[in-house]
Amino acid sequence: MEGNIRLLLPVVAPVAAGIAVLLYSGFRRVRKPLLAVVLGILVLETILLGLALTGEGSLLLWQLTDVVALRFNVDGVSRLFAVLTVGVWLLAGVYSVAYMEHEQEEHQFFGFYLIVLGVLVGLDFSGNLITMYVFYELMTLTSLPLVLHERTKEAVAAGLKYLFYSVAGAFLALFGIFLLLQICGNQTFVPGGMLTAIPEGKAGLFLAAIFCILVGFGAKAGMFPLHGWLPAAHPVAPAPASAVLSGVITKSGVLAVLRVVYFVVGPELLRGTWVQQVWILLTLLTVFMGSMLAYKEPVLKKRLAYSTVSQVSYVLFGLSMLQPQAFVGALSHVVFHSLIKNALFLCAGAVIVMTGKTQVKDMKGLGRRMPVLLGCYTVVSLALVGIPPASGFISKWYLAAGALASGTGIWAWLGPVVLLVSALLTAGYLLPLTIEGFFPGADWDGEALERKAAAEDQKKQEPSAWMLVPILVLTAGALLFGCFPGTLIQMLETIGAGVL
Numbered sequence: 001m002e003g004n005i006r007l008l009l010p011v012v013a014p015v016a017a018g019i020a021v022l023l024y025s026g027f028r029r030v031r032k033p034l035l036a037v038v039l040g041i042l043v044l045e046t047i048l049l050g051l052a053l054t055g056e057g058s059l060l061l062w063q064l065t066d067v068v069a070l071r072f073n074v075d076g077v078s079r080l081f082a083v084l085t086v087g088v089w090l091l092a093g094v095y096s097v098a099y100m101e102h103e104q105e106e107h108q109f110f111g112f113y114l115i116v117l118g119v120l121v122g123l124d125f126s127g128n129l130i131t132m133y134v135f136y137e138l139m140t141l142t143s144l145p146l147v148l149h150e151r152t153k154e155a156v157a158a159g160l161k162y163l164f165y166s167v168a169g170a171f172l173a174l175f176g177i178f179l180l181l182q183i184c185g186n187q188t189f190v191p192g193g194m195l196t197a198i199p200e201g202k203a204g205l206f207l208a209a210i211f212c213i214l215v216g217f218g219a220k221a222g223m224f225p226l227h228g229w230l231p232a233a234h235p236v237a238p239a240p241a242s243a244v245l246s247g248v249i250t251k252s253g254v255l256a257v258l259r260v261v262y263f264v265v266g267p268e269l270l271r272g273t274w275v276q277q278v279w280i281l282l283t284l285l286t287v288f289m290g291s292m293l294a295y296k297e298p299v300l301k302k303r304l305a306y307s308t309v310s311q312v313s314y315v316l317f318g319l320s321m322l323q324p325q326a327f328v329g330a331l332s333h334v335v336f337h338s339l340i341k342n343a344l345f346l347c348a349g350a351v352i353v354m355t356g357k358t359q360v361k362d363m364k365g366l367g368r369r370m371p372v373l374l375g376c377y378t379v380v381s382l383a384l385v386g387i388p389p390a391s392g393f394i395s396k397w398y399l400a401a402g403a404l405a406s407g408t409g410i411w412a413w414l415g416p417v418v419l420l421v422s423a424l425l426t427a428g429y430l431l432p433l434t435i436e437g438f439f440p441g442a443d444w445d446g447e448a449l450e451r452k453a454a455a456e457d458q459k460k461q462e463p464s465a466w467m468l469v470p471i472l473v474l475t476a477g478a479l480l481f482g483c484f485p486g487t488l489i490q491m492l493e494t495i496g497a498g499v500l
Contacts, residue, residue, distance in 0.1 A: 004057030007072040010048040010086070011122040017041040018114030027107040035097055038110045042090045045117065049086050053079055058127055067181060070134065073127030073189065076495040077263075081255055082124040084335055085248050088342055089117045091470040095346050096240040098466035102353055103149070103238055112145040113240075116249075123252055129177055129187035132259060133170070136220075139252055140166040146241040147233045158232040165229040169219025173256070176212030179205060180264070189259055191498040193266020207275050213260050214279055220253030222309040223316055224286040231293070234305035239349020242301060246308040247342040251334055254315050262499040267322040279320045280411045284418045286313035291425035298359050300348050303429055304341070310422055311337050311384065317415060318399045326402025327496040328489060333395035335488065336383065336481060340392065343380040343474035344430075347373055350463040350471070360433050367438035372462050374437045376475040381430035383478040386423050391482035394489070396423065 017037065021027055027034040053074060063069040093113065100106040119138045126132035140163070148159040181187060183206050184195055198206050219226035230250070234242045261267060270276050290310025297303040315337070318330025350373055357363055367374040383390030396419060403415040462468055481488060 003059035003072075004052075004074075005059065006048075006052045007057060007059045007074065007125055008061075010045055010052050010082075011072075011118045011125065013048055013118065014041055014045050014114040014121075015118035018111045018116075018118070021107055021114065022111035028105075031101075031106070034107055034110060038093060038114065039097070041114055042093045042117075045086055045121075046090060049082060049121065052125075053082065061131075067187065068130055069128065070131045071127035071188075072122075072125040072131070074125065075189075075191070076491065076498070077255070077258065078124050080331065080335070080491070080495070081251065082121055084251075084338055085117070085120050085124060088244060088248050088338055089113075089120075091473055092240045092243050092342060092346070095243075095349075095467050095470040096238075098464045099239055099349055099353060105149070108145065109149050109238065109241070112142060116142045116146065116244075120248065120252065123255065126259075127189055129181075129189075129260070129264060132256060133174060133177065136217075136252065136256060137170055139249065140170065140220075143245070143249055146245070147237050149238055149241065150236055152236065155236040158229075158236045162229040162233045165219050165226050169216045169226050169253075171216070172219075173213045173216025176209040176216060179209035180213070183209070184264070187264065189263035191263060192500070193262065193264055193269070195264075195266050195269055198269060206269075207273055210260070210265060210270065211275050211278065214257060214275070215282075217253050217256035217260070218282070218316065221250050221257065221312045221316060222253070222286070222290070223313055224282055224289060227286060227290070227309050230309050231297075231302050231305040234308070234345075235299060235301040239301075239345055239352065242305075242349070243342040243345035246305065246345055247338040250308060250312045251315075251338065254312065254319070254330075254334060257316065258319060261319060261322075262327075267500060271322050276320060276322065276408075277411075280317065280408065280415070283313045283317040283320055284411075284415060286310065287317065287422050288418055291422040291429070295425050295429040297429070298361060300351070300358060300360050300363075300433070301345070303360065304344050304348060307344075307384070307426065307429065308341060310426075311341065314396070314399060314419065314422075317419075318402060321402050321406045321408065321411075321415070322500070323402045323406040324493070324496045324500050325398050325405060327500060328492045329395050329398030329400075329402055331492045331495065332398060332485070332488060333392075336391040336395050336478065339474050339477045339481070340380045340384045343376060343471055343478065344384075346467070346471050346474070347377040347380075350467050353467075354461060354463060363433055364436045364440040366433070366436075370462050371438075372468065373471065374434065376471050378431075378434040379475050380478050381427075381434065383482065384430065385427045389479070389482045391478050391480075391485070394482055394485045398489075 059072040061070040123135035222230045294303050294306035315330045318326040383392040386392040386396040400416040
């Protein structure tokens with residue numbers, strides 16, 4: 001082991017703590033010590049990450065040959081994804097204090113919750129393809145228990161679907177990595193890619209390898225055709241798990257695609273090829289399809305899951321443009337979507353806990369009972385639609401501007417059109433809950449039973465502070481990043497300048 005040992009600490013600490021939580025039987029009987037340990041580790045993780053990210057550095061964990069080695073490295077992309085991961089994990093963990101009180105076997109949830117956090121930081125710090133793939137697979141295996149937590153028939157079916165799709169995608173990507181290693185012989189991440197030209201006579205094999213990698217890693221990001229696990233897994237998982245699955249774990253697929261295209265292959269070797277054309281087509285198809293399915297879905301958490309299918313492909317679309325503005329739009333949407341979608345899932349979980357209702361049509365008058373919660377839902381919904389000055393407007397502006405300037409033929413104008421249609425559909429599937437929640441209509445309390453329900457709804461009954469404060473923080477982040485995006489955009493432009 002050689003290099004900056006501090007890079008290992010934010011990976012090992014939560015994993016070790018999670019294993020201890022799972023193994024120590026005392027946490028099954030007494031809740032307060034469990035919560036103290038979990039929250040303490042989440043705060044400690046924030047400190048350890050700060051120490052690890054102070055300055056450049058790399059860490060060689062293990063080496064078999066010049067090609068096969070496990071290495072951590074810190075760069076701009078590592079910082080962006082790691083800070084986002086730990087920040088969201090901390091907020092969702094605080095929310096879980098109140099939410100998991102209503103769940104069984106919460107020590108198992110928290111144990112795996114901490115383990116997945118360490119694995120994700122390891123994925124963010126990966127310095128080469130081999131390391132990234134190892135942690136990518138570990139992420140699937142360790143996050144599976146979060147989907148299976150309820151142990152119902154539906155949860156088991158969703159967990160198996162999550163596992164099959166993830167493993168199938170990872171194996172397809174691994175096949176592409178094997179092919180790629182035969183061509184380039186190296187797999188260290190280098191800004192802008194380490195290949196200057198495709199070896200003579202291997203163009204077909206090279207493009208086939210990249211296509212396999214894009215589709216395989218795209219499974220975790222919910223890209224068509226391997227998107228089916230998302231709407232199955234999200235509704236059955238506890239709300240904090242759904243939030244991090246949508247807001248963070250789907251971004252691991254984005255990170256893997258980003259590393260391969262911009263740090264191994266190089267965008268110049270893909271520009272204008274059939275791989276880029278098909279990749280753009282798949283992303284736009286996913287954006288439109290996910291929005292349409294969300295628009296028709298009556299169950300709130302499943303609606304949000306289909307929304308994630310659509311919104312994460314905004315990011316992949318931006319990356320597929322291979323253009324600086326679109327690149328900035330893609331990475332900014334990684335941040336903004338994570339804040340927004342985590343807030344939406346946490347709002348949905350709070351509604352389910354407080355009312356027991358899961359379908360949108362049953363949530364009329366919700367604003368009279370929980371005005372602060374529904375107000376947060378409304379703000380982040382507008383942000384996801386892309387209404388200024390909220391953050392979603394910034395990322396979508398860069399995505400559309402980058403597409404128009406990309407010189408990709410029909411995709412240069414068709415992409416912004418699809419994004420605009422998707423934004424309208426997003427308003428169509430998110431805002432009805434706001435409208436009917438605050439303005440249920442004159443006939444809402446027309447009958448005796450409805451009058452009784454209205455009287456009950458008049459009593460404000462917001463979620464506990466453990467639930468509400470993380471939602472407020474995420475909502476504030478989604479709004480403030482839209483009002484003051486300069487620092488983030490400047491950082492992303494610096495990253496983009498190094499790879500394009």
